[in-house]
Amino acid sequence: xxxxxxxxxxxxxxxxxxxxxxxxxxxxxxxxxxxxxxxxxxxxxxxxxxxxxxxxxxxxxxxxxxxxxxxxxxxxxxxxxxxxxxxxxxxxxxxxxxxxxxxxxxxxxxxxxxxxxxxxxxxxxxxxxxxxxxxxxxxxxxxxxxxxxxxxxxxxxxxxxxxxxxxxxxxxxxxxxxxxxxxxxxxxxxxxxxxxxxxxxxxxxxxxxxxxxxxxxxxxxxxxxxxxxxxxxxxxxxxxxxxxxxxxxxxxxxxxxxxxxxxxxxxxxxxxxxxxxxxxxxxxxxxxxxxxxxxxxxxxxxxxxxxxxxxxxxxxxxxxxxxxxxxxxxxxxxxxxxxxxx
Amino acid sequence: xxxxxxxxxxxxxxxxxxxxxxxxxxxxxxxxxxxxxxxxxxxxxxxxxxxxxxxxxxxxxxxxxxxxxxxxxxxxxxxxxxxxxxxxxxxxxxxxxxxxxxxxxxxxxxxxxxxxxxxxxxxxxxxxxxxxxxxxxxxxxxxxxxxxxxxxxxxxxxxxxxxxxxxxxxxxxxxxxxxxxxxxxxxxxxxxxxxxxxxxxxxxxxxxxxxxxxxxxxxxxxxxxxxxxxxxxxxxxxxxxxxxxxxxxxxxxxxxxxxxxxxxxxxxxxxxxxxxxxxxxxxxxxxxxxxxxxxxxxxxxxxxxxxxxxxxxxxxxxxxxxxxxxxxxxxxxxxxxxxxxxxxxxxxxxxxxxxxxxxxxxxxxxxxxxx
Numbered sequence: 001x002x003x004x005x006x007x008x009x010x011x012x013x014x015x016x017x018x019x020x021x022x023x024x025x026x027x028x029x030x031x032x033x034x035x036x037x038x039x040x041x042x043x044x045x046x047x048x049x050x051x052x053x054x055x056x057x058x059x060x061x062x063x064x065x066x067x068x069x070x071x072x073x074x075x076x077x078x079x080x081x082x083x084x085x086x087x088x089x090x091x092x093x094x095x096x097x098x099x100x101x102x103x104x105x106x107x108x109x110x111x112x113x114x115x116x117x118x119x120x121x122x123x124x125x126x127x128x129x130x131x132x133x134x135x136x137x138x139x140x141x142x143x144x145x146x147x148x149x150x151x152x153x154x155x156x157x158x159x160x161x162x163x164x165x166x167x168x169x170x171x172x173x174x175x176x177x178x179x180x181x182x183x184x185x186x187x188x189x190x191x192x193x194x195x196x197x198x199x200x201x202x203x204x205x206x207x208x209x210x211x212x213x214x215x216x217x218x219x220x221x222x223x224x225x226x227x228x229x230x231x232x233x234x235x236x237x238x239x240x241x242x243x244x245x246x247x248x249x250x251x252x253x254x255x256x257x258x259x260x261x262x263x264x265x266x267x268x269x270x271x272x273x274x275x276x277x278x279x280x281x282x283x284x285x286x287x288x289x290x291x292x293x294x295x296x297x298x299x300x301x302x303x304x305x306x307x308x309x310x311x312x313x314x315x316x317x318x319x320x321x322x323x324x325x326x327x328x329x330x331x332x333x334x335x336x337x338x339x340x341x342x
Numbered sequence: 343x344x345x346x347x348x349x350x351x352x353x354x355x356x357x358x359x360x361x362x363x364x365x366x367x368x369x370x371x372x373x374x375x376x377x378x379x380x381x382x383x384x385x386x387x388x389x390x391x392x393x394x395x396x397x398x399x400x401x402x403x404x405x406x407x408x409x410x411x412x413x414x415x416x417x418x419x420x421x422x423x424x425x426x427x428x429x430x431x432x433x434x435x436x437x438x439x440x441x442x443x444x445x446x447x448x449x450x451x452x453x454x455x456x457x458x459x460x461x462x463x464x465x466x467x468x469x470x471x472x473x474x475x476x477x478x479x480x481x482x483x484x485x486x487x488x489x490x491x492x493x494x495x496x497x498x499x500x501x502x503x504x505x506x507x508x509x510x511x512x513x514x515x516x517x518x519x520x521x522x523x524x525x526x527x528x529x530x531x532x533x534x535x536x537x538x539x540x541x542x543x544x545x546x547x548x549x550x551x552x553x554x555x556x557x558x559x560x561x562x563x564x565x566x567x568x569x570x571x572x573x574x575x576x577x578x579x580x581x582x583x584x585x586x587x588x589x590x591x592x593x594x595x596x597x598x599x600x601x602x603x604x605x606x607x608x609x610x611x612x613x614x615x616x617x618x619x620x621x622x623x624x625x626x627x628x629x630x631x632x633x634x635x636x637x638x639x640x641x642x643x644x645x646x647x648x649x650x651x652x653x654x655x656x657x658x659x660x661x662x663x664x665x666x667x668x669x670x671x672x673x674x675x676x677x678x679x680x681x682x683x684x685x686x687x688x689x690x691x692x693x694x695x696x697x698x699x700x701x702x703x704x705x706x707x708x709x710x711x712x713x
Contacts, residue, residue: 021447022443022444022476023474024476029470030474033470037459037461040461122457122459123453126423126453126456127453127458127515127518128474130421130423130446131446132443132444132474133474339424340418
């Protein structure tokens with residue numbers, strides 16, 4: 001470089017510049033805009049209607065059960081929560097809790113699969129990044145907006161179900177039931193957040209929204225339908241129950257369970273079963289009917305206290321949170337390393 | 343030198359013919375954009391190679407080059423959206439690699455193929471940008487009104503952008519870049535895929551912005567005539583290198599074939615007049631060749647070699663016309679076409695590029711050319 005040229009650093013002092021605020025908290029502006037877009041979007045309205053209608057069916061089944069057994073059920077503890085975990089006798093999958101566990105991932109994917117690649121294909125990403133914000137403000141803002149929308153949807157649907165229980169059936173939740181319900185909503189929120197982060201990751205990795213949607217829904221379908229079977233098979237192959245002593249058998253069974261817990265859905269359903277059913281422990285399955293629930297209570301007459309239930313599922317919750325954070329971190333890093341131009 | 347040729351350039355064209363000023367040049371304002379040996383490599387591919395560039399306040403600088411010549415990469419590095427492999431840049435006195443947000447607060451950018459949120463109105467799109475720039479609500483609204491007025495979109499501001507035409511989107515893009523009241527405007531292919539009338543509107547708008555607001559504009563384009571018509575100075579890009587910088591005339595001098603052209607309008611009623619005119623024009627020293635026009639009103643083209651003799655030849659033509667009783671209707675130097683310059687510049691052999699490269703030492707371009 002020539003010795004006669006002015007060093008770049010001194011130019012700043014040489015030129016008096018207008019005082020300009022360089023704004024902070026760009027992610028809040030982005031989140032507010034995204035939230036507004038989401039709430040007015042067709043997909044939000046469609047999802048709300050579809051989910052609302054779909055929630056009615058298991059709710060009806062559960063209410064039916066409670067009414068039919070009203071006389072025997074009068075003494076049943078945590079009857080309010082039964083609204084969420086009872087199913088119709090004919091279709092065991094018609095159960096509010098399992099319904100939520102199936103649609104929750106869809107909710108997460110629907111609001112994230114085109115978050116970044118949508119901006120790219122619309123040509124708005126370079127313009128957005130040319131504003132005085134940090135690059136991660138974009139992905140943070142979008143994640144925050146997605147979480148907010150999900151929170152709204154979840155609280156709305158579960159609130160409607162609870163309201164239905166209170167008004168139509170006349171069952172009022174006890175304080176501890178409310179606590180269980182709220183903590184279940186929180187865990188559901190984390191679980192949906194995991195799928196939201198996954199959708200975000202796909203939207204960063206794939207340039208076309210259609211591709212990321214297809215992959216996202218493909219993974220969801222695989223996990224919810226075949227996932228448990230596949231992991232079950234893997235678990236049995238890796239650790240067959242061949243032990244001769246009880247300790248060996250228990251160890252092998254635990255290995256199988258560990259493998260089955262690789263699926264976030266499995267973790268979530270374990271948390272659900274414990275939080276919504278005070279009589280339950282993680283190994284047991286959800287009671288299929290009120291009769292079973294009563295049977296279970298007869299076997300274990302004492303209820304678990306709320307803090308005990310939370311203690312039971314704490315590891316699962318932590319893993320869910322960790323998975324969500326890891327997924328978001330992957331999306332974050334991938335986005336930060338990407339070139340701006342397509 | 344042919345000083346009078348620069349007649350096509352309105353606005354505050356830089357007075358000195360030297361494209362790279364030195365510290366010895368105190369009258370010149372500090373450049374708002376300045377790069378030193380800026381380089382960007384993607385793996386083995388060198389997108390931008392050792393770029394030295396300076397853009398001054400109050401000028402429109404055109405980056406000219408084919409697709410993939412490194413224009414957009416350069417712009418992204420100036421905005422801190424892409425990190426240079428080596429070298430440094432300074433935009434409004436700041437290093438975009440280290441203070442990208444401060445730079446982006448002061449620089450308006452119109453990306454190539456700009457996009458908007460189709461469901462939002464033009465005004466809402468601008469409001470989002472204003473909010474991202476930290477403008478208060480009242481500031482934002484008045485700034486939005488002002489820029490919408492400037493780009494002529496006030497009437498359509500409350501329509502959703504998906505109903506906008508290409509040209510309107512492009513104008514909205516310029517409004518979007520202006521809403522933060524930038525010191526510098528960087529426009530990437532601002533006129534691509536816009537109808538000719540729209541192009542004229544946009545170029546007029548840019549010139550007006552420079553005159554009214556005194557900001558610096560850097561625009562990239564591969565449309566030569568447009569660049570020529572609006573830019574004060576031009577940098578020619580080829581394969582990641584800046585192979586020439588200057589006004590159209592300077593570039594013509596640097597890359598031209600050494601000739602200049604003068605158009606002479608002559609009214610010649612008889613064949614004898616035509617012959618007389620041909621003889622008279624051909625006899626002028628430094629005239630290389632004469633393209634005759636024939637009987638009646640016609641435009642003759644006089645090629646001058648060397649190009650530097652153009653001003654003197656023009657005078658000689660005037661004198662010759664008087665001496666020989668030729669009726670002149672017009673006499674004007676032909677501004678060299680950028681198309682021609684560009685073709686010559688890009689086709690120029692490597693040896694000449696070496697000559698250009700030495701400009702990095704601060705020596706003026708003109709010195710290297712024997713007159």
